[in-house]
Amino acid sequence: MSGAMIRLFKVKEKQRELAENANGGVPIKKQTAGELRLHKDISELNLPTSCNMMFPNGKDDLMNFEVSIRPDEGYYLGGMFLFSFQVSPIYPHEAPKVKCKTKVYHPNIDLEGNVCLNILREDWKPVLSINTIIYGLYHLFTEPNCEDPLNHDAAAVLRDNPKMFESHVRRALAGGYVGQTFFPRCI
DSSP states (O other), rough: HHHHHHHHHHHHHHHHHHHHHTTTTOOOOOOHHHHHHHHHHTTOOOOOOTTTOOOTTTOOOOTTEEEEESSSSSSSTTOOOEEEEOOOOTSSSSSSSSEOOOOOOBBBBOOOOOBGGGGTTOOOOOOOHHHHHHHHHHHHHHHHHTOOOOSSSHHHHHHHHHHHHHHHHHHHHHEEEEEEEEEOOOO
């Protein structure tokens, strides 16, 4: 190892010591590449006014957060839907895990909260961001897709009888049964 390289390591070590001393002697946790990228994504968020981001575990846990979406048009107008995001340390090389915490009658969201959104699966690319995912989720509520369903019953009703689909969505949003399934109120 060259002398310049050794000096560089000593400088880095000294910087770390100074940072720890400034922090009361507590070692400073090194951020993963995923945390750094997520921090950048969050700082560049440009969400519609109908979407909110919350950190239930506090700002120290950026890798787990929630997003609420209140569609301002379409079948789901007036509803409020909560999504949990779990972001991997290797983000953006792996898409975040997203679940809908609100039980909803929707062709692209099953009753367990799994979400069918192409950019969370096969179409994920590291250039995509949290902002892109939130807009994708919002779009699912303004234009549900019956061509790629998780809830096949809801997709069939949407495709074959949009008026009945609208009636089912309204009943589910108000808190009621659609078929054998009860949906808690979410408006």
